[in-house]
Amino acid sequence: MxxxxxxxxxxxxxxxxxxxxxxxxxxxxxxxxxxxxxxxxxxxxxxxxxxxxxxxxxxxxxxxxxxxxxxxxxxxxxTLKYPSADLDQSLYEPERQLNTRVIELLADCNWIDEPNNLLMTGGAGAGKTYLACALCITALHQMRTVKYIRANYLLQEAEHARLESAYYEYSNKMAAYDLLVIDDFGLMDLDMSKCRDLFEIIESRDCRKSTVIISQIPVANWYMLFGENTYADACLSRMTSKAYRLDFPGRDRRVNNSN
Structure with a gap:
């Protein structure tokens, strides 16, 4: 520009x-x-x-x-969902049952340099996406490149890039971000083609860049999302082998806030 x-x-x-x-x-x-x-x-x-x-x-x-x-x-x-998110005092509310010590350590962003992944799981409305965006903003203040995207949209973009003969460029772009956040993992259809696209994106970042996976589904059940066991093993191995974990056991905060 x-x-x-x-x-x-x-x-x-x-x-x-x-x-x-x-x-x-x-x-x-x-x-x-x-x-x-x-x-x-x-x-x-x-x-x-x-x-x-x-x-x-x-x-x-x-x-x-x-x-x-x-x-x-x-x-x-x-393209954060919550561009004004921050690590506020609500993290310490007892009813949220969050591991605040881990969150404080993650806020240093050293895990991005290692690089390690971060797996965030918990029920809908527990604050996973908001906290992920807050960590992204911390990384942005350190002048790191960040990309937030929903899993279904990521796979749609990858499919469109293939149809336009631009998949190589798209894959390189997704591989280059210092931090990639994939939200709503599990709320997408994974046929053979999409399994391959997901694998190639995860593979391009493995041991090079950090990826955050946000899901309502426990990590132990992620293999059920794949229709093909080979891709399931390959993707899950790369996502979970070097990954910190953060669970959100609290209730739906959107319901609480509407009362």
Missing amino acids: AYRLKEYSYNDKLTKDQNLLLDKLYKLRMSGMAEELENQLLNPNTGLESFETRFSDIVNFEWSQRENKKFNRLLKQA
């Missing part, structure tokens, strides 16, 4: 040389530095600060602006 050059508007409260300097910063694509420098030039108390402090503020403002832009770009790419 082409970089859109931000226009600089002449400020008649500044000198000609100061305006020229700001204009150059904009043309160098350092709009954050230009904005902070302009604020300093217009602030009568700026001279009270040392040059090092002022320059540090200018650089930090530019850095922060670029990090925010990158985060927002990654967040949009992630």
Whole structure:
């Protein structure tokens, strides 16, 4: 995507040389530095600060602006179901029966570097997807690439890519994300073709990238989803052999919240 050059508007409260300097910063694509420098030039108390402090503020403002832009770009790419999810205090509610120690460790995102998978299971409405999105946002703040997708839609996309002779490109794209979240695993039909597509996507990430699998079905029963035992063994081995697990034994929170 082409970089859109931000226009600089002449400020008649500044000198000609100061305006020229700001204009150059904009043309160098350092709009954050230009904005902070302009604020300093217009602030009568700026001279009270040392040059090092002022320059540090200018650089930090530019850095922060670029990090925010990158985060927002990654967040949009992630297509999270809950883009505002966070690890709030509701995790510690006794009735949810969550292993909060494990969640706190997962929030460090070291498991993504290992890389290990994460299997999240529990009943509908227990908060699995919300927590997964919160962990994704933590990873995004570390400038990792993330993708959230429902299992059925993932397989539909893979099938469409095959029909368009673009499966190789699609598979490479799904393999490249630092963290791939597959939601509603089990709520999809798995014929032979889809078993093959699922296997190839899981295989492309095995021991290279981390994958989160979210399901209402206990892990022990996942093999029943496959109509072909060979693919069942191959997929499940890759998904579960290096995987942390997080169970959600609590009740449906959507029902509770509607009362």
